[in-house]
Amino acid sequence: MLVTERKPDDEILASVARDSKLFLVGCNGCHAACESRGAEDLPALKTLLEGAGKTVTGWFTVDFLCDKSLVRSRLRVFTPEIMDADSVLVATCGVGIQCVADSVVKRTRPACNTINIGGSHGTWGSTERCAECGDCLLDRTGGICPITNCSKSMVNGPCGGTTGDGKCEVDRKRDCGWYRIYTRLKDMNALDQLREVTPPKKYGKYLPPYEVMRSEHWAVDPALPAADPAPPGAAVPAGGPRGKGRPK
């Protein structure tokens, strides 16, 4: 069960700077089950975007964005709204964002950072994985995670180790993550993205604050003291919960 936090507004707005129309996707699953805070406010996201002069072509939430069949059947209903948009902004964990990216031919952008996933990759029956890095890069990589798909977790790529058939020289059965990113961006006519240098990763964000490693979900374990529940709708303190503990 995972914990996400909303990316800062300026980072979200920078990522959609060149888009005028967006489709929003949110997830209720882990948010409802274990206080993940990132996915709870699609209306607020819509207000943010509209305030910046963007049009929201449509939006929907689903209980678990990591449920492949559910996601695809629900997305299909919104095909006109999705295809009308320049990109899809997804407020959920890294797995959910990659699930959406794998299901639509549109730039898929993360609205959240995934802080902690607690060992669960939801119910997505495919290979997408999230490393809970706390600094989601999926916006830059066509919705394919380079941290979990590149054997070196390179934030810029590919390295010289891609084989002729797009595999990784570390394991010839494994797809080169950066070759997949290249192919996906090429399909979306967005190769310019690869010419940009992604700055070094903020590994300081990897270490989740202890408070968020425990959730309501685990709190049922009698060996653990009960977690302090955040009051419903409690705001995340400025800069997120890191190092400051959960809001009391």
Place this chain on the structure above:
Amino acid sequence: MSKLSEALERKGFVVTGEIGPPKGTNIEKALEDAEHLRGKVVAINVTDIQSAVMRFGSLATCHMLVDRGLEPVFQMVCRDRNRLALQSDLLSAYVLGIRNVLCLTGDHNVLGDHPDSKPVFDLEAAGLLQCVEALRSGRDMAGKELDGKPDFFAGAVVAPAAEPVEPQIIRMEQKIKAGAKFFQTQAVYDVDQFARFMKRVSGLGVPVLCGIVLLKSAGMAKFMNNNVSGVNVPKRLIDRLAADKDKAKSGETAVEIAVETINGVKGLCQGVHIMPLGWDHLVPQIIERVGLT
């Protein structure tokens, strides 16, 4: 000031060489290899734990070359050091007289002889180039001011024979944006393929030194085709190495192929980077035969 930078600015055809430090403390052979290159090449690359096989350090070897009046290119990979150690070693390298640094991501640990070691890859090649740029500007990666700044001449690598080549070219553009001032390429054997590559990148305005790896045997050529990404040894060259084993063993075939390749790429790029893999004693005659002395 980097002599390599000066040579590339003069627009002549530039030759660089390469040595690999030993596995152990007997550094003499590597230094002998470097002596073969004295006066023949502008600068000598020193590999950094090449192929992820643990060995003597690049930084110390580069320093020994500086002491001997030879110009090193300090190869630096991101596999073994985080950004603290990379920056610290860059500062040390500069004070020890090292002016050129080649920024590489590095082969993955599992391909080397310590597969259970922890891969670092805190940065990758583009991040390391940005790191060098930051230090040159007088600040570290955290933005803190330096007391004395290193004026490095930074380069990077590209694989012209990779298929498809487009991601390589995009990555090359990215590395230029990050601060790469020159490129040394992965081994090239197919001159026509290299010409097509150069046609696509010549507009980028950054000098390219074509990689020349001496072919020691047909077996080595086949091994490279099967195991080294971005290398393509044409069958006709493999057949040639197999046809006369004594000639291959003596190094004569390697020299011939290198001379043909260098002559083929002379008008296409700004120089060559010869990687003799221990056959450095053959480099002087290669340079003589292509008329570059």
